[in-house]
Amino acid sequence: MQAIFTKDIDAFLRDHHVMSLATVSDGSPWAASVFYAFDEDRGRLIYLSSKETRHGKAALLNAEVAATIARQELEIEKIRGLQISGFTVSLEGEDAVAARTSFSKRFPDIDLQDAAIWSLVPDYIKMVDNSLGFGEKIIWPYPEAKG
Numbered sequence: 673m674q675a676i677f678t679k680d681i682d683a684f685l686r687d688h689h690v691m692s693l694a695t696v697s698d699g700s701p702w703a704a705s706v707f708y709a710f711d712e713d714r715g716r717l718i719y720l721s722s723k724e725t726r727h728g729k730a731a732l733l734n735a736e737v738a739a740t741i742a743r744q745e746l747e748i749e750k751i752r753g754l755q756i757s758g759f760t761v762s763l764e765g766e767d768a769v770a771a772r773t774s775f776s777k778r779f780p781d782i783d784l785q786d787a788a789i790w791s792l793v794p795d796y797i798k799m800v801d802n803s804l805g806f807g808e809k810i811i812w813p814y815p816e817a818k819g
Contacts (some may be wrong), residue, residue: 673767676715677715677794677797677812678812679686680799680801680810681754681797681799681810681812682710684741684752684799685710685717685741685754686710688741688781689707689708689709689778690705690706690707690708690741690742690779691703691706691708691719691739691740691741691743691756691792692704692706692739692740693705693706693707693719693721693727693737693738693739693760693792694737694738694739694740694743695726695727695730695731695734695737696730696734697729697730697733697734699792702726702727702730702748703727704721704725704726704727706719706720706727707719707720707778707782708719708741708781708792709774709775709777709778709779711771711774711791711811714791714793715793715794716792716793716794717739717789717791717792717793717794718774718789718790718791719775719789719791720775720782720787720788720789721787721788721790722786722787722788723788727741728762728788729760730771731760731790732762733803735759735760735761736757736758736759737757737758737759737760737792738756738757738758739754739755739756739758739792740753740755740756741753741754741756741816742754748802748806749802749803749806750802750803751800752799752800752801752802752803753799753800754797754798754799754800755797755798755799755800756794756796756797757791757794757795757796758792758793758794758795758796759792759793759795760792760793760815761790761791762788762789762790762810763788763789763790763791765794766788767791768789770776771789771791772789775789775792794812796811796812796813797811798810798811798812799811799812
């Protein structure tokens with residue numbers, strides 16, 4: 673199977689399920705932790721959130737977001753995590769139905785009835801992986817592709 677982002681980033685996204693989503697509205701930043709499912713078919717992260725939350729309202733006004741995904745490690749050499757920038761949108765119609773199906777496969781016990789379903793499509797991902805050496809990074813897209 674070909675990697676969506678990179679082999680290591682894809683594996684990290686599959687192995688985790690909570691991201692800290694950061695939004696900005698009227699110059700004011702906000703972050704919220706949300707469950708996500710990695711939609712490998714479309715290269716996006718699917719998450720639930722009410723449009724009435726502070727981050728939901730902000731995302732409706734400004735689709736540019738950032739996110740982090742990391743474990744809570746105490747030993748510096750074990751730190752691994754993702755820093756992501758991209759665009760989010762509240763899904764509607766058939767796309768929302770497909771996304772809800774993906775999300776419910778990952779989280780069968782979460783009630784999907786009342787919350788909006790969103791996608792975050794990354795445009796840049798930096799993976800910090802100290803297990804490869806202090807401060808080692810894996811970048812997507814590859815730096816030479818940013819030209």
